[in-house]
Amino acid sequence: MRPRGCGVGEQVCDHLVEPRLGPRAQPAPRLLGPLITPLPAATITRPLALLEKLSEFFPDAPAEALLGTVAGDPNTGVGTWTELHWDDDVSENPAVGATELWEFYNATPDAHPMHVHEVAFEVVNRQPILVDEATQQVQVDIGFAPNPPEAWETGFKDTVIAYPGQVTRIRVQFKTSGQFVWHCHIVEHEDNEMMRPYRIGPLQPGQPT
Numbered sequence: 573m574r575p576r577g578c579g580v581g582e583q584v585c586d587h588l589v590e591p592r593l594g595p596r597a598q599p600a601p602r603l604l605g606p607l608i609t610p611l612p613a614a615t616i617t618r619p620l621a622l623l624e625k626l627s628e629f630f631p632d633a634p635a636e637a638l639l640g641t642v643a644g645d646p647n648t649g650v651g652t653w654t655e656l657h658w659d660d661d662v663s664e665n666p667a668v669g670a671t672e673l674w675e676f677y678n679a680t681p682d683a684h685p686m687h688v689h690e691v692a693f694e695v696v697n698r699q700p701i702l703v704d705e706a707t708q709q710v711q712v713d714i715g716f717a718p719n720p721p722e723a724w725e726t727g728f729k730d731t732v733i734a735y736p737g738q739v740t741r742i743r744v745q746f747k748t749s750g751q752f753v754w755h756c757h758i759v760e761h762e763d764n765e766m767m768r769p770y771r772i773g774p775l776q777p778g779q780p781t
């Protein structure tokens with residue numbers, strides 16, 4: 573491409589695009605990113621819930637977006653969720669150095685960009701789920717195979733989109749002790765109840781329980 577018709581005092585340049593004259597050059601080695609070393613296998617699976625509470629007064633009107641835990645094994649059977657708020661006790665307490673599989677079961681009608689502080693994680697896969705709001709239960713829909721991460725999700729991430737009606741699985745290694753948060757990155761959701769504290773390692777003086 574070479575500029576043409578671009579003279580002194582002119583306001584607009586036009587450009588003529590010509591065929592490439594030779595093979596496309598490869599990026600210089602210094603511009604290539606470092607090779608990624610995969611995280612070790614997870615030793616614990618934590619099923620977690622993304623939830624939306626409907627208004628008691630207005631039909632189909634959301635009153636609260638919040639997070640929770642899932643008890644039972646929704647991969648092989650049914651998991652029952654428990655709603656948790658910001659000021660409830662810490663429920664995720666990985667050991668320092670542990671690698672865990674976190675599963676975000678999205679029982680809401682919206683996609684949520686889920687962010688975990690302090691860590692860089694790998695996106696493992698996504699899979700459709702069945703949601704029963706009446707019984708507060710989720711179950712993996714085994715009629716569908718897990719979908720691998722998208723091409724742009726194969727590096728280390730600190731945020732992943734959890735789509736509605738799916739479980740989104742991430743592999744996380746927790747290296748630094750302390751108290752941090754995991755949350756939806758939509759401001760209206762994180763400022764509502766879609767944020768939870770979590771702790772890496774033992775409780776330390778000054779940390780809220």
Ligand SMILES: [Cu+2]
Pocket residue numbers: 637683684685756757758761762766
């Ligand atoms: Cu959200």
